[in-house]
Amino acid sequence: MKLFLVEVWKSSKRTFVLFSSIVLLTWYCTIVQFEITPFFLWAHYSEKQSPQESYERIYVKVNGELLNLPSLARSTREMIQIPTEEFCTLKETNFENITSQMIRRKWKGRFSDEFVEGFISQVTSTKNDEKKFLPWLSRYIERTCSIKVKTIEVGTAELSISNENQAWSVKRDHHKPIASLEL
Numbered sequence: 001m002k003l004f005l006v007e008v009w010k011s012s013k014r015t016f017v018l019f020s021s022i023v024l025l026t027w028y029c030t031i032v033q034f035e036i037t038p039f040f041l042w043a044h045y046s047e048k049q050s051p052q053e054s055y056e057r058i059y060v061k062v063n064g065e066l067l068n069l070p071s072l073a074r075s076t077r078e079m080i081q082i083p084t085e086e087f088c089t090l091k092e093t094n095f096e097n098i099t100s101q102m103i104r105r106k107w108k109g110r111f112s113d114e115f116v117e118g119f120i121s122q123v124t125s126t127k128n129d130e131k132k133f134l135p136w137l138s139r140y141i142e143r144t145c146s147i148k149v150k151t152i153e154v155g156t157a158e159l160s161i162s163n164e165n166q167a168w169s170v171k172r173d174h175h176k177p178i179a180s181l182e183l
């Protein structure tokens with residue numbers, strides 16, 4: 001049985017060089033602890049999880065009524081829920097996220113501050129993007145849910161989960177509006 005790299009070398013020297021370069025670059029970045037892929041983040045799933053009394057979840061109100069996210073198709077629900085969760089988190093942290101913090105920490109001293117901040121504004125959502133989200137979400141909901149959106153509000157709510165007499169119940173409390181828009 002011949003080695004894979006020997007076969008690649010025989011068939012295409014350019015492909016061998018490209019393939020070898022990628023392998024060596026990945027190996028080098030792992031050694032110097034420069035994170036280039038989530039597969040090498042050993043602490044990614046190492047936090048212990050414990051049961052909670054309540055959970056914070058997002059909500060979307062369209063024309064004053066809560067949008068029933070569980071009733072939507074999974075793809076539609078996720079296209080509403082995931083960006084809305086990210087938007088609410090960004091609003092609460094003044095658009096400072098873990099990606100921009102990591103880039104600043106890893107690239108400090110390696111590149112100019114102007115380059116780093118310009119790169120961050122290209123690859124992450126910034127305060128300038130805030131005004132674009134609710135109009136986009138309104139258009140998406142109108143297109144996919146067949147609802148004419150006059151007002152929209154997003155925020156967080158506390159979900160309390162209880163099990164009384166073998167019956168699970170979920171209670172939604174403490175609505176905390178994050179952003180709203182009247183069209």
